[in-house]
Amino acid sequence: MQKRKLTVDLCIRYCWVLPVSCIGIVLLPFVILSGGAVVIAAGVIEAEGAIASFLLSRLHIDAIAVGHVVFGRNRDSLNRCRDHERVHVRQYERWGPLFPVLYLLSSAVALVRGLDPYRDNRFEQEAFRISG
DSSP states (O other), X not given: OHHXXXXXXXHHHHHHHHHHHHHHHHHHHHHHHTTOEEEEETTEEEEXXXXXXXXXXXXXXXXXXXXXXXXESSXXXXXXXXXXXXXXXXXXXXXXXXHHHHHHHHHHHHHHTTSOXXXXXXXXXXXHXXXX
């Protein structure tokens, strides 16, 4: 009975995040066709290299979670950022398709208060606190 409940809970979490994860999934062929790599690690799709590296470097970040898809500049970036990005995946599971809007609102509130929109974003603070 416990295993069935766990499976149902997992299914609900994936479905709740699916609208956002689909955005990341649609981008995966571009990563692969540009010479990047895609793997599944502990229920999360990780994509790295090539076009992902190019785009992330323009944003000055090493990795980003888009639902259950995490894009990284390269394998080292994914390894280094894995714990932090997994916190964001859990935040997606908690907030579902509302998460991107809430994330942007949190950045906007920090900016209006004269704070750093990244470091003072409540979701980033949680990710840094949990991931160490």
